[in-house]
Amino acid sequence: MSDIEQIPVTMTVNGKKVQRFVEARTLLIHFLREDLNLTGPHIGCETSHCGACTVELNGMSVKSCTMFAVQADGAELTTIEGMANADGTLSALQEGFRQMHGLQCGFCTPGMILRAHTLLKENPNPTEEEIRMGISGNLCRCTGYQNIVKAIQYAAAKLNGTEFQEAAE
Amino acid sequence: MIPGAFTYHRPSSVAEAVAILVSHGDEARPLSGGHSLIPMMKLRMAAPEHLVDLGGIADLKGITDDGDTITIRAMTTQHELIASDLLAQKLPIIRETSLLIADPQIRYVGTLGGNVANGDPGNDMPALMQCLDAAYVLTGPEGDREVPARDFYEAAYFTTLAPDEILTAVRIPVPPAGHGYAYEKLKRKVGDYATAAAAVVLTLDGGTVSFCSIALTNVADTPLYAQEAGEILTGSTLDAETVARAVAAAEEITEPASDGRGPAEYRTKMAGVMLQRALARAATRAAS
Numbered sequence: 001m002s003d004i005e006q007i008p009v010t011m012t013v014n015g016k017k018v019q020r021f022v023e024a025r026t027l028l029i030h031f032l033r034e035d036l037n038l039t040g041p042h043i044g045c046e047t048s049h050c051g052a053c054t055v056e057l058n059g060m061s062v063k064s065c066t067m068f069a070v071q072a073d074g075a076e077l078t079t080i081e082g083m084a085n086a087d088g089t090l091s092a093l094q095e096g097f098r099q100m101h102g103l104q105c106g107f108c109t110p111g112m113i114l115r116a117h118t119l120l121k122e123n124p125n126p127t128e129e130e131i132r133m134g135i136s137g138n139l140c141r142c143t144g145y146q147n148i149v150k151a152i153q154y155a156a157a158k159l160n161g162t163e164f165q166e167a168a169e
Numbered sequence: 170m171i172p173g174a175f176t177y178h179r180p181s182s183v184a185e186a187v188a189i190l191v192s193h194g195d196e197a198r199p200l201s202g203g204h205s206l207i208p209m210m211k212l213r214m215a216a217p218e219h220l221v222d223l224g225g226i227a228d229l230k231g232i233t234d235d236g237d238t239i240t241i242r243a244m245t246t247q248h249e250l251i252a253s254d255l256l257a258q259k260l261p262i263i264r265e266t267s268l269l270i271a272d273p274q275i276r277y278v279g280t281l282g283g284n285v286a287n288g289d290p291g292n293d294m295p296a297l298m299q300c301l302d303a304a305y306v307l308t309g310p311e312g313d314r315e316v317p318a319r320d321f322y323e324a325a326y327f328t329t330l331a332p333d334e335i336l337t338a339v340r341i342p343v344p345p346a347g348h349g350y351a352y353e354k355l356k357r358k359v360g361d362y363a364t365a366a367a368a369v370v371l372t373l374d375g376g377t378v379s380f381c382s383i384a385l386t387n388v389a390d391t392p393l394y395a396q397e398a399g400e401i402l403t404g405s406t407l408d409a410e411t412v413a414r415a416v417a418a419a420e421e422i423t424e425p426a427s428d429g430r431g432p433a434e435y436r437t438k439m440a441g442v443m444l445q446r447a448l449a450r451a452a453t454r455a456a457s
Contacts, residue, residue, distance in 0.1 A: 024177035060277035136359040137272025
């Protein structure tokens with residue numbers, strides 16, 4: 001199948017410019033994982049339901065299993081590999097997930113954090129309901145979501161310079 | 170799940186996109202948000218040889234207010250519909266409906282044009298567009314033609330759209346200020362298609378219904394404009410007896426499939442329940 005056309009794509013991924021040749025049918029998730037070796041974004045359901053493959057593309061949260069790499073030509077992307085602070089310390093969201101036990105098996109976490117990252121940029125002070133609706137495209141089968149919501153609240157508080165108050169149970 | 174190979178086209182104008190469709194006929198498919206087509210391609214249930222990505226056509230973006238009509242260009246995303254102040258003010262039922270479609274990630278990329286053009290009876294925008302009496306602008310090699318949403322759908326995935334045409338815009342007559350509206354959707358979970366859903370737009374004049382338009386989602390192989398139900402309610406005070414007659418008339422035209430969402434009889438009844446709720450909520454929102 002060497003006669004399949006190879007198309008040049010250029011993207012800025014986690015702040016770095018990358019250039020590759022891809023087949024038109026290459027899905028963005030495969031491009032990230034196999035061509036760029038960024039295995040943080042996960043392949044969960046492969047049917048755009050679970051959100052494990054969520055990345056940020058031009059300021060939007062997208063499911064990279066349901067987009068072709070060629071569609072992202074010229075785009076700016078962020079994956080979990082680009083989330084830590086420049087000095088290597090954890091970002092507010094990553095710290096929140098650790099402090100609030102927002103993960104158990106960790107499979108959904110890269111998608112959850114990327115989705116929450118975009119959500120907090122659009123809405124720095126979300127209510128609990130807004131957080132729950134905001135992550136409604138991301139499935140977690142371990143936590144029951146309670147601690148994920150707390151982790152996002154923790155991060156929102158930290159980013160806003162306020163103290164996180166855990167709601168009474 | 171890797172799609173079959175195809176040739177990728179990224180035209181920068183509608184004319185260029187139409188020309189590609191003309192030269193490849195049935196072997197080409199336009200791509201908008203891709204959240205219907207790409208999953209089908211991954212399953213190899215769709216295998217277009219040419220994919221025409223409409224994402225690079227600036228002319229297919231945006232919402233304009235022409236006074237009596239609002240024009241929404243086809244590649245406007247659900248996320249953009251939700252964020253539009255113009256729509257929030259003049260057509261708030263669109264935001265209410267968009268928020269019930271899929272999930273946040275999919276709403277960033279899913280478009281109004283793709284939602285209405287695909288002909289999937291599970292999609293929510295087609296019934297809403299029938300309720301609002303919208304018209305679709307179809308652009309082909311001979312130019313533009315307008316088809317009312319109420320005449321567009323023929324069967325599941327069959328519409329009046331020709332293979333060499335692109336649905337480029339949706340034109341929606343603005344309902345009167347103070348109209349009541351509601352989109353009620355029963356679904357099992359976020360991202361699910363409706364078990365049944367109902368769109369209602371009505372106006373009240375001193376407590377009496379002066380105008381009422383109703384359409385139903387996913388209870389037949391096309392969206393359903395429930396004309397008779399709307400006519401029964403016009404002139405009424407939405408009293409229980411008249412509402413029951415209208416609900417019965419709406420249930421009468423449904424023809425749902427029995428599937429994981431429930432048996433056909435149940436889905437018909439749920440269409441009636443959604444209609445009843447939508448009428449009640451629309452009435453509380455209408456200025457009398």
